[in-house]
Structure formats: C-alpha cells, structure tokens
Amino acid sequence: MTSAPYASRERTTKERILGAAETLFATHGFAGASLRQVTAAARVNLAAVNYHFGSKDKLIEEVFRRRLDELNSRRLAALGKVAGLETTRLEDVLDAYIRPALDLSRNDGGGAAFVRVLARAYAEHNETLRRFLSDNYGHILRQFAAEFGRLLPGLGKEDIYWRLDIVTGALTYAMADFGIIQRKTDVAERDHRETAAEQLIRFAAAGLRAPSVSNATATR
Amino acid sequence: MTSAPYASRERTTKERILGAAETLFATHGFAGASLRQVTAAARVNLAAVNYHFGSKDKLIEEVFRRRLDELNSRRLAALGKVAGLETTRLEDVLDAYIRPALDLSRNDGGGAAFVRVLARAYAEHNETLRRFLSDNYGHILRQFAAEFGRLLPGLGKEDIYWRLDIVTGALTYAMADFGIIQRKTDVAERDHRETAAEQLIRFAAAGLRAPSVSNATATR
DNA sequence: GTTTGAATCAAACGATCGTTTGAGAGTACG
DNA sequence: CGTACTCTCAAACGATCGTTTGATTCAAAC
Numbered sequence: 001m002t003s004a005p006y007a008s009r010e011r012t013t014k015e016r017i018l019g020a021a022e023t024l025f026a027t028h029g030f031a032g033a034s035l036r037q038v039t040a041a042a043r044v045n046l047a048a049v050n051y052h053f054g055s056k057d058k059l060i061e062e063v064f065r066r067r068l069d070e071l072n073s074r075r076l077a078a079l080g081k082v083a084g085l086e087t088t089r090l091e092d093v094l095d096a097y098i099r100p101a102l103d104l105s106r107n108d109g110g111g112a113a114f115v116r117v118l119a120r121a122y123a124e125h126n127e128t129l130r131r132f133l134s135d136n137y138g139h140i141l142r143q144f145a146a147e148f149g150r151l152l153p154g155l156g157k158e159d160i161y162w163r164l165d166i167v168t169g170a171l172t173y174a175m176a177d178f179g180i181i182q183r184k185t186d187v188a189e190r191d192h193r194e195t196a197a198e199q200l201i202r203f204a205a206a207g208l209r210a211p212s213v214s215n216a217t218a219t220r
Numbered sequence: 221m222t223s224a225p226y227a228s229r230e231r232t233t234k235e236r237i238l239g240a241a242e243t244l245f246a247t248h249g250f251a252g253a254s255l256r257q258v259t260a261a262a263r264v265n266l267a268a269v270n271y272h273f274g275s276k277d278k279l280i281e282e283v284f285r286r287r288l289d290e291l292n293s294r295r296l297a298a299l300g301k302v303a304g305l306e307t308t309r310l311e312d313v314l315d316a317y318i319r320p321a322l323d324l325s326r327n328d329g330g331g332a333a334f335v336r337v338l339a340r341a342y343a344e345h346n347e348t349l350r351r352f353l354s355d356n357y358g359h360i361l362r363q364f365a366a367e368f369g370r371l372l373p374g375l376g377k378e379d380i381y382w383r384l385d386i387v388t389g390a391l392t393y394a395m396a397d398f399g400i401i402q403r404k405t406d407v408a409e410r411d412h413r414e415t416a417a418e419q420l421i422r423f424a425a426a427g428l429r430a431p432s433v434s435n436a437t438a439t440r
Numbered sequence: 441g442t443t444t445g446a447a448t449c450a451a452a453c454g455a456t457c458g459t460t461t462g463a464g465a466g467t468a469c470g
Numbered sequence: 471c472g473t474a475c476t477c478t479c480a481a482a483c484g485a486t487c488g489t490t491t492g493a494t495t496c497a498a499a500c
Contacts, residue, residue, distance in 0.1 A: 028251075031248075031252040032251040159419075162415075162419045166420065166423055169389060169392075170386045170389050170390040196382075199382045199383065200386065202427075202430050202431075203383060203386055203427035203430055204427065206426045206427050207426050208423075209426065210422050210423055210425070210426035
C-alpha cells in the first residue's frame with residue numbers, strides 16, 4: 001500500500017516520524033533524542049523507524065535530505081535571477097543566500113525546527129554527517145562563491161571562501177536563535193527572524209566589502 | 221589528602237578527568253560521550269567521576285567553569301586597557317574580545333578542545349547550560365556592549381547587542397573550525413586559527429560599522 | 441475465498457548508559 | 471599500634487538505548 005487507506009487526512013507514518021524526529025533532534029540533539037521519544041511523539045510504533053528507514057542514522061540523513069533539497073534549489077533559483085547581471089548588487093546575492101533559509105525557518109511546514117537541526121549538525125562535527133552536508137552545501141557554495149568573486153574583484157578566492165564561511169556560521173547561528181539575545185516574549189517569532197535577517201544581510205554585506213587581508217603569514 | 225602523594229609529576233585524578241572530558245565532549249558532545257569513555261581516557265576508575273564531581277552534569281559545569289573564569293578575566297583585562305580612551309579604535313575592542321578566545325584555543329593546556337565544547341554548548345540549547353553561560357558571558361558582554369556603543373554612537377542599544385551576538389556566533393564557529401572550510405593539512409593549526417582571527421576581526425569591524433537598520437517593523 | 445505482501449504491533453534482545461555500593465589501599469594523626 | 475579519613479577499585483544496580491523478532495491486521499490480487 002503506497003497511499004493512506006481512507007483519504008490522506010492523516011499524514012503517512014513515514015512523514016509523521018520525520019516531523020517528530022526533526023523537532024526532537026532540534027531540541028535534544030541526535031544522540032539526546034531517543035527513538036522511543038520520536039515514535040511516541042509521532043504516535044507510531046517503535047519498530048516503525050527501523051522498518052521504514054533502516055536505522056536511526058538513516059533517519060537522521062532523511063531528515064536532512066527532505067529539507068536540504070528544497071533549500072538548495074530555492075537558493076540556486078534565487079541566485080539564478082541575479083547572477084551575472086551588470087546591475088547585480090552584493091546585497092542581492094546575499095539575499096539569495098540568506099532569504100531561503102529565512103523562509104524555511106518561517107513557513108509552518110516544520111522547517112523552523114530544521115534550522116536548529118542544521119545548526120546542530122555543524123556543531124556535532126560528525127564526519128559522516130559533515131560529508132553529507134558538504135555534498136549538498138558545497139555544491140551551491142561554489143556557485144555563490146563564484147558570484148561573490150565577480151562582485152568583489154579585490155578579494156582572492158581564499159578570502160571569498162573564508163568570508164562565506166563566516167556568513168554561514170553567523171546565519172546558522174542567528175536563524176537557530178542560539179545567541180545570547182533572547183527573543184522578547186512580546187515580539188512574534190517571524191518578526192524576530194525578519195529582524196535577524198535584516199541585521200545579518202547588512203552586517204554581512206559590509207563584512208564582505210572589507211579590504212582583503214592577504215598580509216598574514218599563513219597561506220589562508 | 222589535598223595534593224598528589226609523591227610529587228605532582230602525574231596530574232590529579234580530578235584534573236585528568238577534566239582534561240579527558242573536555243576532549244571527548246568536544247568530539248562527541250555531552251550526550252554522546254559516556255563516562256566510561258571519559259574515565260578510560262583519563263585512566264581512572266569509572267566511579268571517580270561521581271566521587272569527585274557528584275554527577276555527569278556537575279562534571280560538565282566544571283569543565284566550563286575552569287576555562288570560562290580565565291577567558292572572562294583575560295577579556296576584561298584586555299578591555300580595560302583600551303576602554304574609555306580617546307584614541308581607542310574599534311579594532312582594539314574587537315581584539316580584546318576575540319584575541320583571548322584565540323589564545324585560549326592556541327595554548328597547549330587543552331584549551332583548543334574547550335573552544336569546541338563552547339560551540340557545542342551554544343548548539344545544545346540546554347536551558348541549564350544556557351543560563352550558566354549567560355551568567356558568565358552576559359557579564360562581560362554588557363561591558364563590551366557599552367564600549368562598542370561609545371565607539372559607534374550612530375547605533376542604538378538594540379543594534380549593538382544584535383551585532384555583538386552575530387560576532388559571537390561567527391567567532392564561536394570560526395574558532396571551533398566547524399565551517400565548510402577545512403584546514404589544509406599542510407597548514408599548521410595555529411596558523412589556521414591566526415588567519416581565522418584576522419579574517420574575523422576585519423569582517424566584524426566592517427560589519428559593526430555598517431549603518432543602523434532601525435527601519436524594521438519589529439522592535440528588534 | 442484464498443493468497444499475497446505491506447504495515448503495524450507488543451514484546452523481547454543484548455548492549456550500554458549514569459549511578460551506587462562495599463570492600464580495600466594508603467596516608468595522616470592520636 | 472589503632473583510628474580516621476581520603477581515595478581507588480571491581481562489581482553490580484536499574485534504566486534506557488537501538489534493534490530484532492514473530493504474530494497480527496488489512497487491503498489488494500488472483
């Protein structure tokens with residue numbers, strides 16, 4: 001049976017597991033969230049995870065794949081609209097990079113939790129996961145780096161990658177709401193994130209425009 | 221018995237546990253590193269952790285306290301040398317904020333591992349841990365914010381805290397070497413970190429100097 | 441109606457977790 | 471010497487972990 005029995009009013013077991021896993025991984029981490037918590041939150045049987053995904057690690061990968069595929073294609077689509085043009089501003093490219101992440105964190109499909117999962121993945125330093133993310137992120141990162149390089153001819157390739165990395169770190173950080181700044185309870189979450197994005201874009205644009213370092217002893 | 225029996229050639233059990241815990245927490249996370257791994261790496265008995273620290277959570281807190289106390293005092297000392305002067309540049313204050321973290325990650329006392337532990341703590345989002353860090357970080361953050369505010373009169377208090385938070389996020393990520401940029405194997409780790417600090421300071425200085433946003437709908 | 445196969449379920453598997461226990465080693469003090 | 475006290479140790483505690491098993495349910499195929 002591929003589709004749900006009587007109409008798809010209730011989501012698939014697989015989807016319910018993915019949703020619950022996303023939320024719980026964001027809250028407790030990959031090691032901290034157990035499959036019993038996940039299956040309980042999804043209101044499915046414990047064995048369903050291993051039946052549908054094979055293992056906990058495979059489930060984690062699937063949580064990433066579902067969101068990253070869309071995030072990547074959205075970023076590339078946004079980049080495609082501004083890349084290579086005469087009139088392109090640095091802020092436009094930054095927006096193409098940052099805005100999809102913001103949208104992802106804003107829509108009510110559960111993407112908000114995923115942004116925190118993403119931030120966690122950076123911190124977990126798991127090599128398997130890192131390679132998985134690099135395969136997805138590295139691809140679009142190179143395209144953005146090329147465009148940034150075009151708009152910032154004074155910067156070397158090394159500089160570009162360094163600063164893009166800094167932006168990514170700050171973006172991940174800000175979107176995940178990990179910082180010391182706590183959202184005021186009277187400010188809606190989407191307003192909070194909108195402000196974060198604006199602050200970030202302005203900050204990053206200025207940072208990227210800074211003159212090249214390239215006087216250091218190290219090669220990078 | 222307070223000191224080691226025959227000379228302190230071999231470090232204390234407590235210190236060996238703290239060192240091993242720091243390294244393993246950095247690599248596998250707080251939930252991912254077991255006390256059996258920690259005690260095995262420290263070559264002490266499993267029960268030693270609960271004997272000396274009471275619990276795993278207390279051990280985690282102690283790992284933080286040991287390093288944060290020194291990091292905070294160093295930052296304040298560096299800030300004290302430049303704060304309030306007529307000639308102070310923005311880069312000087314940034315250096316006072318960033319450099320101690322760099323030094324911490326560079327000296328061979330095991331501080332390098334702690335920087336990654338620190339980054340992990342941000343990601344873990346554990347409320348207890350967050351409050352613990354806020355009690356330590358919040359204190360110095362306010363002092364730095366005041367000095368940044370003096371040097372950047374065009375920015376509101378909200379802007380200052382936002383940007384300091386962004387800097388902290390980028391700093392934490394860069395120092396922890398979490399980014400997509402992988403250190404080249406032929407570049408020494410301290411050179412890598414030195415370059416990271418230079419890139420970060422330059423980037424952050426430009427970002428902080430960006431004009432205020434303050435046209436958003438939200439209050440922050 | 442019978443068969444087939446995907447999906448779900450309760451239950452248990454062995455492994456590992458943080459923590460506790462109680463005995464024993466070793467030093468210091470009377 | 472004997473007592474007191476700190477520390478270490480092997481062993482076990484109950485709890486929870488990810489995973490597997492075998493029975494059961496149920497709609498579709500023949």
